[in-house]
């Protein structure tokens with residue numbers, strides 16, 4: 001059901017102030033969109049459910065930024081480069097002699113995003129849930145939000161839905177896709193850290209067991225059933241002794257974090273497969289419980305089986321469950337896996353990608369496109385495809401853009417473009433486009449001059 005702006009059947013209070021752009025969700029794409037829009041001089045408000053910006057990259061504790069490299073060049077520039085430079089300046093970002101500067105401390109990123117948004121003149125409203133868009137004809141006039149002030153309507157000329165779950169677009173009646181051909185979503189994970197780790201001892205153990213490490217400051221280790229991890233025998237023993245469940249070995253990965261010596265961050269546990277819809281509040285809540293139970297098991301495993309972790313304790317449990325995929329809008333263009341394999345270039349490109357299709361399936365394991373053999377253009381080391389502006393433009397609404405993991409794409413294509421640096425790039429493009437749409441076209445995002453947008457992105461350092 002859609003709400004009319006003129007039918008106040010909900011007791012919301014219309015806030016006096018009006019903005020050029022409101023960004024719903026200040027996460028990976030949304031925070032960057034807010035910064036980029038505010039830098040054009042637009043009046044910008046970011047509305048965020050949590051108490052800090054960054055979304056999955058901070059509150060779900062997802063680090064590092066996945067590499068998105070072609071021909072030895074990082075394909076994402078602009079604000080994503082600025083975030084890295086600021087993180088390094090705080091001691092919260094990696095300076096890696098191997099050139100991999102994508103590792104960062106999620107807590108540090110919260111501060112960096114605060115600073116950049118405030119410096120750009122943007123505003124933020126934390127602890128506020130976007131409830132629904134208020135529509136007039138084919139346009140959104142306001143967002144109904146809920147916070148400690150009750151139900152309120154926040155008005156703007158143009159809107160960005162960066163909620164990851166396309167909450168605004170869903171409320172506006174935009175057609176949606178979700179999940180794979182069976183409607184199953186990628187696995188959710190609840191990330192955590194162990195602190196109090198003797199990382200030198202852990203490095204020596206990992207090296208001796210066949211997982212060589214560059215240094216104690218830069219650890220990376222893993223185990224997935226059947227993938228020839230040297231840690232698999234330990235997992236087998238732990239399952240036999242009841243320390244772990246079989247499914248705890250579906251995906252296990254740990255690594256160190258810049259600025260946090262003695263701590264190891266885990267890209268797991270995966271949530272049990274029946275709970276895979278992060279847009280279902282009951283599943284999301286059950287996932288939180290399931291994840292914490294699994295963290296108890298994994299902590300016991302590490303303390304018992306991994307030398308260096310004997311005195312380890314839980315440092316962080318991510319405040320947000322990590323959600324890889326839920327709803328995806330149907331936009332003016334839907335990116336497909338064929339576009340990725342064929343390295344399709346678009347006249348309205350706003351981002352380049354060479355990150356593989358990376359499906360963390362609830363049916364088991366992780367599937368990577370580069371594990372397929374093929375002669376497709378994609379497999380060249382200097383290949384890339386593009387993401388068109390039209391993927392951010394949802395069908396049926398005049399003044400809304402949707403960057404990030406809910407952008408218009410098929411299930412397989414989404415699993416490739418969803419990585420953080422692409423979300424930054426999509427967010428940067430959406431922010432500038434929304435600000436221009438508000439200033440020049442009454443919010444209508446289809447009237448934005450895309451070649452001028454591309455030129456502006458290039459001026460800000462992007463590769464488009």
Ligand SMILES: Cc1cc2nc3c(=O)[nH]c(=O)nc-3n(C[C@H](O)[C@H](O)[C@H](O)COP(=O)(O)OP(=O)(O)OC[C@H]3O[C@@H](n4cnc5c(N)ncnc54)[C@H](O)[C@@H]3O)c2cc1C
Nearest residue numbers: 025027028029049055056066130163164322323404405420
């Ligand atoms: C477990 C896991 C591991 C991953 N590993 C990597 C990795 O190693 N490297 C990498 O680059 N990428 C990785 N990814 C992918 C990447 O992190 C995400 O796809 C990306 O961060 C999503 O960005 P987004 O802006 O679309 O959504 P998010 O960053 O999730 O932002 C959405 C924001 O909207 C807010 N919000 C939601 N609904 C509302 C509402 N109704 N009202 C107000 N606010 C709302 C949320 O609080 C959040 O801040 C991983 C993802 C997961 C889940």
